[in-house]
Amino acid sequence: MSAVLPKKPAKNWPLILGAGGFLLLMTIWSGTGIGFSLSELVCNIASGSRLLQESWPPDFGFLPRLVGPFMETVNIAIIGTVVGGMLSIPIAVLAARNLTTGKIVWFADRNFMNILRTLPDLFWAMLFATAVGFGPVAGALALSVFTVAVISKLWSESLESIDMGLPEAVRAVGGSWLEMIRYGAIPQALQTYVSYALYAFELNVRASMVLGLVGAGGIGMILESQRANFEYERVTMIILFVLVAVLIIEQFSSYIRNKLA
Template identity: 40%
Template sequence: MNKALEMRAPTGSPTARTFWTLCVVVVALALFVQAWIVVQARPQDLLTGAHGMADIISRAMPPAFDQFIPNLRPVLETIDLAIFGTVFGVMLAFPLAILAAANITPAKPLYHASRAIIGVTRAVPDLVWALLFVTAVGLGPFPGALALSVHSVGMLGRLFAEVIEDMDMGPVEALTLTGASRLQVLTHAVVPGVLPSLLGIGLFRFDENLRSSLVLGFVGAGGIGFQLLTAMNLFQYQTVSYLLIATFVLVACAERVSAFLRSRVT
């Protein structure tokens, strides 16, 4: 009997752990192999096509720094797209987050409705929203700003709701016991308790919106992205290289400023 028990490996034994680890490794390898096949990966093409990439890079040198003044407005448009999208995203996301937070939502139907809105705006990529708004209002920075605002509602709404759900409910319960109204509880307990976290998330979203605004220009939503697409279509590779440098500097500066401000408010 003892020998039979010894031969049977319990679930938490080293033998069982080794077996399940091996299973996980096999499944992971199988997933990677099927992904390799589906994407039709051909690493050898990188080697055979390297001369084409080198040719484009050589034609892009030196960068056309004389395009600095003509492209100041697109740079400003890119920054303003991110500002507009972030500010309006925060303004729309915060009320939705209050309704979508299970601990303070006034009614279950409002909870599910707000969660649905947040889910839809987050699930649809900002590039798709930009295409829809370009069709509605035409080319220019305005459809890009609208697209960033709507997509930010989904991303910020979810994060804001999670912050509110994780907040300390002590001040809320104390004010509720004193007979404070729902609005008073919101302004004197909820907002002060979560404001630093919300500001930090909002600044991080600004950083993300700045990157997204560069891509939205590819569908006619203004900014550096539109100038970059135009230069590529006209084979102006020196202008392309300058715009890429300007993009890198802009994103790097915005990232550092955003990180500094987040460290101050959180």
């Protein structure tokens, strides 16, 4: 019977052991580094449940005071998306290998884009809150930069995959570089641009909810003050409100994106 069985494929033991050992070491090192302990978690569930009791039911009387800050959050997200969306057009075009004006420009722009992408949204918020003072303007600036980081990278990749016949035709009839981009390249990738912009808007709405934690305006500012005072039934109210609002805006945005696709 056993003679009929096909031979088992040979395993690459050095690779398996090496990768497995690395994963294990990394996990042990990280786990001890951050003080991961299940017993601590289990023991503290009791205090956690007290916290959950304090945070439930949510303080619905607090709801009317949330509307203003929430509108500010939406305003911040809109400004960030529009400003960042416009800035990311030239940045994406110059980072597309087939459209850029030169090797040096391409290289510099590409690295600029990658560096923008390394920093999380709240880092930008902290930096701008320090530079221009606490408030929604700092948040709008932070989201503008964050939007550039999101859209330009994605869109430069779709610009690289366009049909180059059209841009070459514009060049052939004597069009300038700008006319080539405007009439030959952008119309081909316009739909993906809109869809990435909407995606960035979704991310921005979600990000603008927490910008206030570092003083950059919006509903997060109230969240931070209630959290600092351990008013957890209000914290829960804010978070529920944010959750519902984010879900509605995401549904709306993904509906439009699906229609475009």
